[in-house]
Amino acid sequence: MAELTTAEASTESHATSLGLSNEKLGMWTLLGSECLFFGALISAYLVYYGRYNGVPEVSPALYDIPFTSVSTFVLLMSSLGMVLALSAIQRGDDRGFRIWILSTAMMGTVFLSGQIYEFTVFVNEGMRLDTSPFASSFYVLTSFHGIHVTLGVLMLVTLWARSMTGKLTEANADVVENVGLYWHFVDIVWIVIFTAIYLIPYEQVTG
Amino acid sequence: MADADDLEHADHPDSSQYIVVGIILAVFTAVEVAISFATVPAGVAVPSLIILTILKFALVVLWFMHLRFDSGWFRRLFLFGLVIALAVYAATISLMLYAGGNQPT
Numbered sequence: 032m033a034e035l036t037t038a039e040a041s042t043e044s045h046a047t048s049l050g051l052s053n054e055k056l057g058m059w060t061l062l063g064s065e066c067l068f069f070g071a072l073i074s075a076y077l078v079y080y081g082r083y084n085g086v087p088e089v090s091p092a093l094y095d096i097p098f099t100s101v102s103t104f105v106l107l108m109s110s111l112g113m114v115l116a117l118s119a120i121q122r123g124d125d126r127g128f129r130i131w132i133l134s135t136a137m138m139g140t141v142f143l144s145g146q147i148y149e150f151t152v153f154v155n156e157g158m159r160l161d162t163s164p165f166a167s168s169f170y171v172l173t174s175f176h177g178i179h180v181t182l183g184v185l186m187l188v189t190l191w192a193r194s195m196t197g198k199l200t201e202a203n204a205d206v207v208e209n210v211g212l213y214w215h216f217v218d219i220v221w222i223v224i225f226t227a228i229y230l231i232p233y234e235q236v237t238g
Numbered sequence: 239m240a241d242a243d244d245l246e247h248a249d250h251p252d253s254s255q256y257i258v259v260g261i262i263l264a265v266f267t268a269v270e271v272a273i274s275f276a277t278v279p280a281g282v283a284v285p286s287l288i289i290l291t292i293l294k295f296a297l298v299v300l301w302f303m304h305l306r307f308d309s310g311w312f313r314r315l316f317l318f319g320l321v322i323a324l325a326v327y328a329a330t331i332s333l334m335l336y337a338g339g340n341q342p343t
Contacts, residue, residue: 040265051309063319070323104264107294111260114302118253181298209306216305218297224290225267226262230274234283 058209062216069220072175073227076168084163091232093156095149102145103225106180109138109224110218113187115184121195123201129194132207135214136187139180146177169228176224179217186210250307259298267289 047053083090088209119127150170158166191209193199200204251259269288273283300306305313 056311056315063315063317066316066319066323067326070326074326077330077334086337096271096274100267107263107267108260110298110302111256111263114256115253117245117252118256121250137318181267212303213338215298217240218302219298222291222298226270226287230270230287231284232281234274234287 043172052205054209055212060213062212065220069172069176069223072168072172073223076172076228079164079168080228082164084165086157086163087160089156089158089166091229091236093153093158094154094229094233096146096229096233097151099225099229100144102123102149103221105145106142106221108216109135109142110140113214117204117207120199120201120204120207125194125200125218128207129191132187132194133193136184136191139184139187139214142176143180143184146173146180160211162169172224172228175222176217179220183210183214183217186213250304253300256301259297261292263297266294 049056080091112131116128116131116135119125119131151174153166158169160167160170187210190199190207269286273286273290276283278286299316305316
């Protein structure tokens with residue numbers, strides 16, 4: 032019994048054929064498929080990032096790396112907030128959970144605000160969705176990531192609201208863990224985007 | 239016998255470990271930004287950025303997403319998607335290198 036794994040233990044109360052939580056298994060399957068989704072979008076960007084369609088001034092040189100670095104830092108710290116929220120609810124600390132989950136949602140909102148601001152600056156600089164294949168692939172990739180962050184923020188706020196009304200407690204912390212998996216996935220996708228889409232192209236264009 | 243909840247969370251890191259991982263992630267991000275602004279040859283900068291990204295990715299997946307502590311089924315499911323995605327990257331990079339796929343136009 033001492034060697035019982037985390038996943039097996041978590042499903043003692045509702046046995047499944049694999050001995051794993053169906054919801055958690057479903058979430059990991061979704062995340063595995065999302066790797067393919069974002070993999071395709073990042074690859075499309077890599078193919079097109081040199082295609083400026085005769086508008087070479089619309090290139091990675093437009094990127095504001097310090098600004099995006101702050102956004103990246105905020106998203107990374109939101110992942111820390113998420114695990115601290117999970118840790119709190121697993122300990123039965125509902126107040127701590129509500130503080131951390133709301134902090135995480137707020138950091139996600141700050142990240143989204145930064146992305147909207149960045150898009151506005153780029154459009155003012157002449158980088159529109161139809162300017163070039165480079166611009167199109169950039170906007171499609173980062174917008175899809177932004178949509179994922181938006182869905183994540185909505186789920187976090189829902190968890191906070193459910194906790195406030197007493198519908199989310201230590202007994203159903205599994206729900207928080209699954210939302211947390213989704214949120215961390217959004218974070219790791221951005222870790223890849225930040226390097227592959229922002230830093231390396233910027234280094235190559237300006238270096 | 240310990241109850242299910244005790245067993246479920248016995249292997250998970252505590253809050254202090256999460257904070258240490260968070261600090262490491264912040265430091266790695268700062269180093270990435272410093273590399274992108276420093277006058278480092280691209281031959282050194284790009285591999286360094288890729289290595290730091292892999293380390294950050296691994297830290298989040300293994301600690302924050304608990305893949306280090308959870309069932310191997312979850313690991314396999316995630317790796318399956320990740321390996322295919324990496325194969326797509328490899329095919330794309332091959333296209334760029336051997337067919338001039340990203341030449342400025």
